[in-house]
Amino acid sequence: MLAVRIAAPPSEGAANAALVDLLASALAQRKRDVTIQSGETGRNKQVHVAGDSEKLITRLIALTEPLKS
Template identity: 45%
Template sequence: MSVAAERGGGRIRFRVHVIPRSPRTAVGGSRDGALVVRVAAPPVEGAANAAVTDAVAAALGLRRADVVLEGGPRGRRKILSAPAAARAALERLLAEA
């Protein structure tokens, strides 16, 4: 899968590399072609997954419900989807150092 692959229904899918238990929540940069998301939440009972979708939605300027976890609920590597209109914002976040 490329960084952001088109998906049916006007959505894009993209890979995310999650760093749980970070000092602060932040979205930006890339690692092996995946968007880096740092979350303060621990990876316990879905807390980190919820924090990831919330943080990515905020960074892309979307509602929480617009960002969907599609794969990797138990690992650091996840696949998320968002409306295709967010592609430019996603590319901007990936370009951050």
């Protein structure tokens, strides 16, 4: 589980679009490779990121490692 805070309002899909943009940018993926699988209208979402799983895991670890200290 990854907690992400988005400043965009939840109306008209703005928050979902902002989440996709953020994850695509942070994981160096195209926006079309990041999709919300479930939870589009709720606070908790399940997201699918297409791509090389080993590279994605490495990027996620690198992004979250500073938070552990």
